[in-house]
Amino acid sequence: MSEALGVSSHNGEIEAVAKAFEREFERFARFRGSAIVVNANTTLSEAEAILKDLSELRAKQIGKKSDLAALKKSIGRVAPEGRASFGQDTQALEARILTEIDAVEKNLAERIAALRSEQERIDVSLPGTRRRLGHVHPITLLRQRIEDIFVAMGYAVEDGPEIETDFYNFDALNIPPAHPARSTQDTFYLENGLALRSQTSTVQIHAMQRRRPPLRVIAPGRVFRRDTPDATHNPMFFQLEGLLIDRDITLGDLKGTITEFVQRMFGAETRTRFRPSYFPFTEPSAEVDYSCFKCGGAGCRICKNSGWIELGGSGMVHPNVLRSVDIDPEIWNGFAFGLGIDRMCALMYELDDIRLLFDNDVRFLSQFY
Amino acid sequence: MNISYNWLRELTATRLDPRETAERLTMVGLAVDAVHGVGDDYVLEIDLTSNRPDCLSHLGVGRELCVIEGTELIAPVSRVVNAGAPANSSIVVEIHDADLCPRYAARVVRGVRIGASPAWLIERLTAIGQRSTTSRTSPIT
Numbered sequence: 001m002s003e004a005l006g007v008s009s010h011n012g013e014i015e016a017v018a019k020a021f022e023r024e025f026e027r028f029a030r031f032r033g034s035a036i037v038v039n040a041n042t043t044l045s046e047a048e049a050i051l052k053d054l055s056e057l058r059a060k061q062i063g064k065k066s067d068l069a070a071l072k073k074s075i076g077r078v079a080p081e082g083r084a085s086f087g088q089d090t091q092a093l094e095a096r097i098l099t100e101i102d103a104v105e106k107n108l109a110e111r112i113a114a115l116r117s118e119q120e121r122i123d124v125s126l127p128g129t130r131r132r133l134g135h136v137h138p139i140t141l142l143r144q145r146i147e148d149i150f151v152a153m154g155y156a157v158e159d160g161p162e163i164e165t166d167f168y169n170f171d172a173l174n175i176p177p178a179h180p181a182r183s184t185q186d187t188f189y190l191e192n193g194l195a196l197r198s199q200t201s202t203v204q205i206h207a208m209q210r211r212r213p214p215l216r217v218i219a220p221g222r223v224f225r226r227d228t229p230d231a232t233h234n235p236m237f238f239q240l241e242g243l244l245i246d247r248d249i250t251l252g253d254l255k256g257t258i259t260e261f262v263q264r265m266f267g268a269e270t271r272t273r274f275r276p277s278y279f280p281f282t283e284p285s286a287e288v289d290y291s292c293f294k295c296g297g298a299g300c301r302i303c304k305n306s307g308w309i310e311l312g313g314s315g316m317v318h319p320n321v322l323r324s325v326d327i328d329p330e331i332w333n334g335f336a337f338g339l340g341i342d343r344m345c346a347l348m349y350e351l352d353d354i355r356l357l358f359d360n361d362v363r364f365l366s367q368f369y
Numbered sequence: 370m371n372i373s374y375n376w377l378r379e380l381t382a383t384r385l386d387p388r389e390t391a392e393r394l395t396m397v398g399l400a401v402d403a404v405h406g407v408g409d410d411y412v413l414e415i416d417l418t419s420n421r422p423d424c425l426s427h428l429g430v431g432r433e434l435c436v437i438e439g440t441e442l443i444a445p446v447s448r449v450v451n452a453g454a455p456a457n458s459s460i461v462v463e464i465h466d467a468d469l470c471p472r473y474a475a476r477v478v479r480g481v482r483i484g485a486s487p488a489w490l491i492e493r494l495t496a497i498g499q500r501s502t503t504s505r506t507s508p509i510t
Binding site: 278 | 398
């Protein structure tokens with residue numbers, strides 16, 4: 001700046017400060033009008049950020065280090081005859097800047113207050129938001145239906161561990177070491193002679209140890225076999241075991257019980273048939289088929305045109321099994337049976353892949369209730 | 370285990386067709402999983418349970434089928450001509466542990482000609498999914 005400034009050049013400096021302010025203030029100008037004009041889409045956090053920027057602008061424009069402050073100090077170098085008008089002009093500029101900033105600040109503050117109260121507003125007349133309810137898994141659904149039928153026939157529901165010793169998984173079930181059935185079990189062996197149970201028949205042994213005869217139990221549960229997963233196999237699946245021990249039990253009791261079960265499950269017209277089979281823990285043993293619930297035995301896709309669907313294995317409890325838990329086979333006898341819950345589930349819901357049951361895809365699972 | 374229907378018919382003179390045979394065997398505990406045609410024969414796939422080693426042969430399954438139908442098994446007649454020097458002049462069997470091997474039976478067969486198996490044998494072995502090479506290695510089931 002030169003020694004003696006002319007009035008016109010002072011006006012130029014004031015003008016420059018005013019211009020600089022206007023440039024900086026431009027982005028706040030849209031908030032200049034009434035509170036309602038503040039963009040309705042402006043969120044609370046946006047409005048707060050703008051307010052913060054504005055207070056920074058205020059410091060920059062009229063603070064001690066602002067151009068305006070420098071301009072006011074320079075009054076001493078203005079020629080005496082021009083000082084009065086220079087002072088008036090600079091004060092007028094300062095007043096204008098303050099007015100502008102205050103107006104916008106007030107609008108923003110109002111907007112923020114409005115947004116805050118909106119956010120905190122509670123409409124007590126609104127209906128509650130519905131909580132999403134969980135679903136019972138289709139296997140659980142079926143298991144509960146089966147349990148209900150047997151419980152109504154006087155059976156207790158038993159449970160046993162999924163990790164078993166050789167005694168429960170094999171020895172007590174009349175499967176001694178080197179028995180051919182042991183190799184066909186395809187068991188998942190663990191360390192220390194433990195194994196994942198390959199059948200729920202293990203629970204027969206636990207049940208007979210816990211309760212003394214006479215007894216009637218069912219034991220639903222998870223079993224494990226070394227199978228490669230495909231549409232009809234999974235290394236983990238669900239079985240349901242049944243066991244009855246009493247005096248003078250015959251194969252007729254077994255046939256009657258299972259027939260009663262399938263009739264309550266699939267309808268009174270359902271028939272059963274028993275085919276001789278072999279299990280180490282029952283003698284004699286039988287595979288059980290029931291007439292197809294879909295076609296009634298005429299033959300369809302579900303029963304592969306045979307009219308019959310496999311239910312599972314059954315038989316009269318082998319005397320050796322009773323002896324293994326110190327029950328005298330001369331006094332007590334009984335029957336046992338086992339059925340696959342997943343297989344029944346896949347047939348009833350016409351699933352073409354059993355693995356769908358274990359993928360835990362909510363879109364699939366929520367179709368069952 | 371694969372069982373040839375034609376072979377079974379030879380042993381039993383069954384009046385049942387392959388499907389009926391499969392159905393009846395299944396119902397007495399020899400579960401027939403599948404029946405499929407091989408040439409002019411049918412093969413029955415039997416899922417045998419481990420308590421029925423007596424049925425691990427065509428003869429055994431034939432015996433079962435005869436019981437179902439109430440007929441007599443037409444067992445093939447095998448004739449053995451004892452000739453030449455005693456067997457123990459050719460081979461000696463010694464049992465070291467009578468607990469593990471209570472009985473050992475051996476017979477010496479002389480005059481075996483090694484050559485291609487006869488056509489009827491090849492046909493039957495092929496039907497049940499086995500490969501026939503020479504008369505010495507062809508298993509007779």
